[in-house]
Amino acid sequence: MAGMKKIYTIIMSITIIITLVMFGKMESNAMGNDPLLEMVQVFQSNHIQVGEWNLYTKQNLSHVKDESSFHKRIEVLKNKTNQYAWTIEKQEGKTSATGVFQHDGITETIKLISILKKNTYHSYLLYEAHGSIWDEELYKNFKPSYTQTVTDIFQDNPTIFTCIKGEINDKMESVLYSQVELLLEEFEAIPIESLSEETFASVSAYTEKWNNTIPTSKKSMNIQIALRKTGLGGKTTVVVGTPIITSEY
Numbered sequence: 001m002a003g004m005k006k007i008y009t010i011i012m013s014i015t016i017i018i019t020l021v022m023f024g025k026m027e028s029n030a031m032g033n034d035p036l037l038e039m040v041q042v043f044q045s046n047h048i049q050v051g052e053w054n055l056y057t058k059q060n061l062s063h064v065k066d067e068s069s070f071h072k073r074i075e076v077l078k079n080k081t082n083q084y085a086w087t088i089e090k091q092e093g094k095t096s097a098t099g100v101f102q103h104d105g106i107t108e109t110i111k112l113i114s115i116l117k118k119n120t121y122h123s124y125l126l127y128e129a130h131g132s133i134w135d136e137e138l139y140k141n142f143k144p145s146y147t148q149t150v151t152d153i154f155q156d157n158p159t160i161f162t163c164i165k166g167e168i169n170d171k172m173e174s175v176l177y178s179q180v181e182l183l184l185e186e187f188e189a190i191p192i193e194s195l196s197e198e199t200f201a202s203v204s205a206y207t208e209k210w211n212n213t214i215p216t217s218k219k220s221m222n223i224q225i226a227l228r229k230t231g232l233g234g235k236t237t238v239v240v241g242t243p244i245i246t247s248e249y
């Protein structure tokens with residue numbers, strides 16, 4: 001009996017260890033699959049003050065092809081997003097419905113837009129979550145809700161555009177593109193197209209860290225980095241996005 005008890009204890013110990021290792025890998029993979037958290041980590045390790053961020057998704061809606069199907073789609077969206085405040089705006093050849101939900105420094109916006117061109121409706125759905133400041137705990141608490149909203153309002157798995165903006169407060173002695181090269185190294189990215197000026201530098205590149213890609217004239221890319229210096233001895237704005245930057249820079 002004592003021997004069996006010892007064997008049972010050993011088996012249970014091994015099981016617990018395997019479970020912990022697997023959970024650790026799952027947690028690590030989940031963290032690694034979130035580009036925004038990876039961007040924040042790179043910013044913080046390079047003394048870039050993290051600022052605003054946004055997650056952006058857009059999808060064409062081929063089934064919304066007239067005014068009737070447009071309003072039906074709005075009703076579906078309203079039923080799935082009862083915390084949003086909705087408005088409808090009509091212009092010549094264009095109808096849009098916008099839902100907004102603000103909470104904890106985060107603004108969620110859903111837009112259904114239908115444009116009439118040559119007697120044919122072209123409709124698309126947009127969803128953006130924008131954070132005015134960075135709060136990691138707040139973001140991690142928000143992410144499950146964000147994922148659920150994307151699942152609820154989009155039909156397939158849409159591309160999610162992730163973008164983060166930050167600032168370097170210290171006066172930069174080196175040229176801007178050297179900072180771009182440093183960030184490329186951090187993201188393990190290979191440059192594809194670049195632009196370098198005295199007060200502005202940008203690059204489109206490819207990294208194996210993230211799956212979402214878009215084609216270019218040369219090859220696929222999935223990360224953009226842009227730096228802009230504002231005035232003599234002023235701040236330098238840093239913007240990173242995947243697969244492209246969606247905010248102004």
